[in-house]
Amino acid sequence: MKSIKLNIGKKFNRRQFLKASGLASAALGSTGLGFFGYEAGKNPESYTGWENFEGANQSFNRKRKSVDHPTYEKIGSSQRPDARTEVIFQRRSLFMRQWKDDTGLEGLDDYLQEYYRKRPEDLDLDLYSMKELMPKMMSDSRKYRQKFILSNAWSNAMGAVSPRSTNEPPEKSDFPSRRRFGGPTEPEKMKSPELTSNLIKKIAHELGSTLVGIAKLNPDWVYLYPMRGRGFEQDKPIDVPKHWEYAVVVGTPMSWDPMYANPNYGTSNDAYSRSRIIAYRLASFIKQLGYAARPHTPGTSYDLMVPPILIDAGLGEQGRPSIVITPELGNNFRPAIVTTNLPLNPDKPIDFGVQRFCKTCKICAENCPSGAISFGGKVEVRGYLRYQVDTAKCLNFWNSTLGSMGCRLCVAVCPYTRKANWLHKTALKVSMNDPTGVSDWALTGLQKRFYPGPDPQKYYMPSLGGENASYREPPWWLKAEDFIEF
Numbered sequence: 001m002k003s004i005k006l007n008i009g010k011k012f013n014r015r016q017f018l019k020a021s022g023l024a025s026a027a028l029g030s031t032g033l034g035f036f037g038y039e040a041g042k043n044p045e046s047y048t049g050w051e052n053f054e055g056a057n058q059s060f061n062r063k064r065k066s067v068d069h070p071t072y073e074k075i076g077s078s079q080r081p082d083a084r085t086e087v088i089f090q091r092r093s094l095f096m097r098q099w100k101d102d103t104g105l106e107g108l109d110d111y112l113q114e115y116y117r118k119r120p121e122d123l124d125l126d127l128y129s130m131k132e133l134m135p136k137m138m139s140d141s142r143k144y145r146q147k148f149i150l151s152n153a154w155s156n157a158m159g160a161v162s163p164r165s166t167n168e169p170p171e172k173s174d175f176p177s178r179r180r181f182g183g184p185t186e187p188e189k190m191k192s193p194e195l196t197s198n199l200i201k202k203i204a205h206e207l208g209s210t211l212v213g214i215a216k217l218n219p220d221w222v223y224l225y226p227m228r229g230r231g232f233e234q235d236k237p238i239d240v241p242k243h244w245e246y247a248v249v250v251g252t253p254m255s256w257d258p259m260y261a262n263p264n265y266g267t268s269n270d271a272y273s274r275s276r277i278i279a280y281r282l283a284s285f286i287k288q289l290g291y292a293a294r295p296h297t298p299g300t301s302y303d304l305m306v307p308p309i310l311i312d313a314g315l316g317e318q319g320r321p322s323i324v325i326t327p328e329l330g331n332n333f334r335p336a337i338v339t340t341n342l343p344l345n346p347d348k349p350i351d352f353g354v355q356r357f358c359k360t361c362k363i364c365a366e367n368c369p370s371g372a373i374s375f376g377g378k379v380e381v382r383g384y385l386r387y388q389v390d391t392a393k394c395l396n397f398w399n400s401t402l403g404s405m406g407c408r409l410c411v412a413v414c415p416y417t418r419k420a421n422w423l424h425k426t427a428l429k430v431s432m433n434d435p436t437g438v439s440d441w442a443l444t445g446l447q448k449r450f451y452p453g454p455d456p457q458k459y460y461m462p463s464l465g466g467e468n469a470s471y472r473e474p475p476w477w478l479k480a481e482d483f484i485e486f
Contacts, residue, residue, distance in 0.1 A: 167230070265404060
């Protein structure tokens with residue numbers, strides 16, 4: 001069959017060309033749907049990664065059932081509770097530390113003595129717990145521990161909102177501390193890397209991660225010299241620990257409406273804090289299986305470069321602004337990484353057309369007020385070909401606005417960074433399945449027509465000749481003028 005030569009330098013047979021042309025035509029015809037796509041994007045159900053944070057579940061009409069007085073009854077003089085005695089967890093802890101059989105009640109603090117004399121039944125229950133229940137629980141925990149390894153690891157991980165210590169060398173901080181109730185110090189024997197990977201991904205999602213990927217860690221991505229406060233000698237090159245075998249990538253998006261109102265109303269801190277806690281908890285879970293784990297979290301607690309690891313883990317491709325673009329979230333994704341020696345099954349990288357799209361789109365470069373994002377092609381950076389961003393220009397613009405610290409305009413304006421409505425999903429499918437690149441041109445035009453931004457110079461603060469502009473109007477709850485007297 002005769003083939004057709006296109007300018008993009010690839011050959012397609014007639015059937016492939018007709019199919020590609022049809023997809024491109026569909027993209028061109030979709031411009032009339034821009035308004036409806038914009039409206040669909042306002043639906044909280046399309047706020048990928050934030051669906052449960054929009055108040056939609058609080059659907060009960062409370063105004064209809066509002067009353068003038070609380071439904072509890074006050075029948076006497078009120079008295080504030082004493083947390084030392086009436087909070088059971090506090091009282092039991094104090095009791096178990098102070099009780100001695102030879103001194104009995106007299107050996108306790110005065111307030112505990114007073115409490116137990118008024119409520120001797122609680123003294124009996126607390127003694128029963130200390131003398132009978134706890135010893136039996138510790139004994140049975142050793143005997144039946146295998147059955148509840150995951151449930152205990154899950155429960156304990158949920159309380160790990162900060163790392164035990166990342167200010168120590170990895171050889172110390174990454175490994176599990178003393179196990180509860182005399183559990184074994186050796187790692188648990190996992191059945192297979194495939195099953196373990198499925199487990200870790202499920203746990204990460206349960207911990208709140210929107211996307212999860214696994215990569216075999218490439219030592220090229222580890223910093224040559226460390227950041228401060230990571231347990232390494234500052235002036236000594238990092239010797240990549242052997243137990244950093246795999247990298248588990250987790251993360252969440254920034255809140256969608258403020259993100260579109262960058263640079264003044266968005267923030268990375270919302271996603272940063274959630275991603276940090278997810279990584280801390282996942283590291284805790286892995287350690288309780290007996291394996292090493294080290295969280296690398298936003299914004300300065302990393303020992304490695306994050307974007308290439310996301311690529312290796314199959315979450316997306318690095319785009320023109322150097323940020324990784326994912327199919328689900330565009331580049332509205334703030335990742336954290338956990339390095340571990342837990343045997344895992346790495347994911348494969350993906351190619352959904354970002355390299356081709358970013359070559360011609362350039363919307364992020366056009367909207368970058370500082371000129372930090374290049375209009376040119378890729379350059380060699382430490383042996384790899386990639387787009388290079390002028391980070392000094394970028395950071396300088398952070399100090400040229402009056403709203404939330406930072407900029408994030410390259411996230412807000414990216415055509416891939418759209419809420420998960422039907423139009424965005426259709427456009428993404430068309431683009432990634434069109435080898436001609438015609439639909440990329442059409443979709444870029446659609447973006448510029450329906451989502452135009454201000455002149456980039458207007459983003460600056462007034463003293464630098466700007467107007468404090470934002471890419472989009474801020475959400476109602478961030479408009480200070482509506483709530484605060486100026």
